[in-house]
Amino acid sequence: MDAMPITDGLPSNVTAQMHNVTHPKASSTVVCYSPMMITTNGIWQGFNPLEFSLPLFILQTAIIVVTTRFLVLVLRPFRQPRVIAEILAGVLLGPSLLGQIETWSTMVFPQRSLLTLETVAHLGLLYFLFLVGLEMDIDVIRRSGKKALFVALAGMALPFCMGIATSFIFRHQVSRNVHQTSFLLFLGVALSVTAFPVLARILAEIKLLGTDLGRIAMSAAIVNDMCAWILLALAIAISEVESAALTSLWVLLSGVLFVLFCFYAVRPGMWWLIRRTPEGEGVSDMQVSLILTGVMLAGVCTDAIGIHSVFGAFVYGLVIPTGPLGVTLIEKIEDFVTGLLLPLFFAISGLRTNIQKISDPVTVGLLVLVFVMASFAKIMGTIIIAALYTMPFREGIALGFLMNTRGLVEMIVLNIGRDKEVLDDESFAVMVLVSVAMTTLVTPVVTGVYRPSRRLVGYKRRNLQRIRHDSELRMLACVHTTRNVPSVLSLLELSNPSKRSPIFIYALHLVELTGRASNMLAAAAASASKTSRSGTASTLPPVTEHIFNAFENYERHTGGVSIQTLAAVSPYQSMHEDVSVLAEDKHVSLIVVPFHKQQTVDGGMEPINPHVRGFNENLLSTSPCSVAILVDRGLSAAAARMATEHHVALFFFGGPDDREALAYAWRMVEHPGVTLTIVRFLPPDYRARSISGGGSTYRPSPAAVSDSDSRAITISTEGKSELEMDEDYLNEFRARNHGNEAISYTTKAVANSEETVAAIRGMDTSMHELYVVGRRPGEAGSPMTSALEDWMENPELGPIGDMLVSSDFSMSVSLLVVQQYVVAGAPAPVVPAPAATSDPVRQYLSNANQRPAAAASGAYRTSASSAGNSRWSGSSGSTVGF
DSSP: OOOOBTTTTOOHHHHHHHHHHHOOOTTSOOBOOOTTOSSOOOGGGTOOGGGSHHHHHHHHHHHHHHHHHHHHHHHGGGTOOHHHHHHHHHHHHSTTTGGGSHHHHHHTSOGGGHHHHHHHHHHHHHHHHHHHHHHOOHHHHHHSHHHHHHHHHHHHHHHHHHHHHHHHHTHHHHOSSSOHHHHHHHHHHHHHOOOHHHHHHHHHHTTOTTSHHHHHHHHHHHHHHHHHHHHHHHHHHHTOTTSOTTHHHHHHHHHHHHHHHIIIIIHHHHHHHHHHSOTTOOOOHHHHHHHHHHHHHHHHHHHHHTSOHHHHHHHHHHHSOTTHHHHHHHHHHHHHIIIIIHHHHHHHHHHHOOGGGOOOHHHHHHHHHHHHHHHHHHHHHHHHHHHHTTOOHHHHHHHHHHHTOOSHHHHHHHHHHHHTTSSOHHHHHHHHHHHHHHHHHHHHHHHHHOOOOOOOOOOSOOSGGGSOTTSOEEEEEEESSTTHHHHHHHHHHHTOOOSSSOEEEEEEEEEEOOSOOTTHHHHHHHTSOHHHHGGGGGGSOHHHHHHHHHHHHHHHHSTTEEEEEEEEEEOTTTHHHHHHHHHHHTTOSEEEEEOSEEEOTTSOEEESOHHHHHHHHHHHHHOSSEEEEEEOSSTTSHHHHHOSOEEEEEEEOOSHHHHHHHHHHHHHHTSTTEEEEEEEEEOTTGGGSOSSSSGGGGSOOHHHHHOOOTTSOOOOOTTOOHHHHHHHHHHHHHHHTTTOTTEEEEEEEOSSHHHHHHHHHTSOGGGOSEEEEESSOSSTTOTTTHHHHTTOSOGGGHHHHHHHTSTTSOSSOEEEEEEOOOSOOOSSSSOOOOTTOOOHHHHHHHHHTHHHHTGGGTOOSOOTTOTTOGGGTTOOSSOOOO
16 A cells, blocks of 8 residues: 555554554654555556655665765865765755755655665664774773863863853743753753764864874864763663653663673673684684674664663774774775765755754854854863963864864764754754854864974985985885885895995885774874884784884894884875875985886786875875885795895986986995896987087977976086986996996997887896886987887886886886986976876876976986085096996
8 A cells, every 4th residue: 555644544543553652752744654565566567666665765875875975076175074965965855955846855755765764874873883983992092191081071061061051041942842951961962072083084184193183182082972972871861751750760770781781791702702713814704793783782772771772882882892803893894884874864864954944043043152152162171271281372273173073973962862852853953054064164274273383394315316325315115005015125125224324214004094984093003103102003903013013023133224114094185295294304315105006927017006006196296305116026025035146227318317216226236135237228329429519419498497496406517417417427336336246337329219129128137136217217308218208108107117017028027216306396296288188198298208308407406416515526527438
């Protein structure tokens, strides 16, 4: 039968029975659901699919998810958290906007369908609160210190008291139709809460997660969330206005017993399960299923007690120990819950929000006033605590606004309050809209008020050519996965770390921020020093912990190496900014990043993550120092690492990048087990030309000379051309390594790109395990490489590097492509191409080709012939070639 209201055609005794079972409120619309109307027989038999519950639910879910994702994209430039898009999607689809269209409200979101939608939405909410509990580390609260604890308490107590006081004064205007005590308590909780998952996302996006301010805010938010759930349970217990006076007391006592049972029975059981799991093996599917079933049982228990089911799921997640078990559970269900089920809950909040119900301007004005006063109290309380701990005033304001982050928990509080009829439709709608408005203010206010005081660093050792080959080398090694670690360690070993030429490594694990709050605190802990992190090793994600252990073990067993392990959580679109800032702060001379492809079993190359390529290209354009891209094709193999002799080949065409590659090879050849082959490519008529007189072909255009970057560090080049600087550096290298049998020199005359390819192909590649090349060999438009540039598949490797990683060449030789820091990086990662150029590769090449053109303009931050550096003196300029 069709679904119909109870009052239309049903016998009175049925109505009475259903009333006795469900106890519907007087203001509710009671709907009869047919148990047989779940699936349809199809439109070809004359049935309308939207009259059946399952097809209608599937359509509603698809519409909600698509609308949410569209709003996420729209709000992304404004750096708004995803919860704003999810709430606005519900408002857009609900009675406030699209619900005004009668066809939409009766066909797509009819009243009879909301029971199914709300049931699934609350199931998703149940599991999301379980995830929030999983992600919270109870030990973090113990380690957070008094500052975070006081910030949390001040950020809760003042707005709670302010909200209750102002609501009590205006109680006759604001809470006319609801229970007075329950309204005050619910409003106080809603005003004082801080949304921990939303705050974690905001901090990561505005690059404050690893700062002291971010750590204090995260720790305080966890304490705040814990207190909020206790207050919420209390508010729910007191809201049972129809029950006897002792009922609230029994609800509270039962809730306390449930929490004690979880901590003293369930948590030891989880530890027993972890101890039974063999090391190196994961939790079985059966155990995962039983644990996830426990979420629903916990929800049933608290629902039976009289507290909302989400409280049981939250406490159940809280008692599961962090570590491999928690990570496994998060990986199993997080994407499904947060991507598909959770938007349904926020959509329900929006569907319940009817702006047209807001009719009394006095009530609206007073509710907004209460909210503003509570927010002001939270900010002032945070500023007072910050002042007591001698924090700057601006930092206190930023922390206050961060603690005002609303979202998930407040929506739960408001929805529960509405279900309990503690909040009427008008109050609910106003509170939802004001909460959204407050959360949208957080990011712009914090970024405007708080700017981390980062001193301007003007260090000179921004590339390898500027420093002595036997002085300390400061490197930043970036890894995305554990697979990148062996190749980086092999490269470090080849770089000859010793007490005479030490290497300081910053090993940075790059973690993609995917919109989840998982392991945010662990990432913040990973950014701390080793000593302060020693007690928190168990809170690190397993992948990060394995990477850190590998580098720290290498440091213990190798002399001349100092390693500091760090982690950075960021979206790939802005990850290069984090790396650049860290490199500048640490005075790094070289950044090593892995290639975005990895070698397959048959020797080919397959992409790992397409975002890694964009990260590499952005870093090449904005890096404050030299960059090297490492292509691993056997360098990480155990046999290669255990070998006593290593063969390295350097292809030298000229230019700053090739000189930087030679500077790195100079360090390698100091290693007693490394033999270096230098192959220099020259045009056939090279010896017939005069370097200073007839070398006009090798000079940049006047237009390029006139274009100088104002940010560049000006170093005197004494009017020397790139070719002269190449000769000076090669001559010095040859003079300093005279008699070294580990170095062999070869000169190859090539007239065009075809001969270059033939010369490299004719080499014996079986004896080498690593090629070192410059990213931009020679000069722009050089006939030796110009044709190769037109066919580049990987512009970030340059023409020679791209050719060497192609399938036509040896599949067993790894590659290191070096770009010297020469031109000051502009804020934008890519220079816009002319309007006629639409190909992104062409656009990138157009940008890249400007680098050599600016070489002699004085914008280079390096010089091979600086008069103030004795390293460049003493080499004769009369020797041409080898």
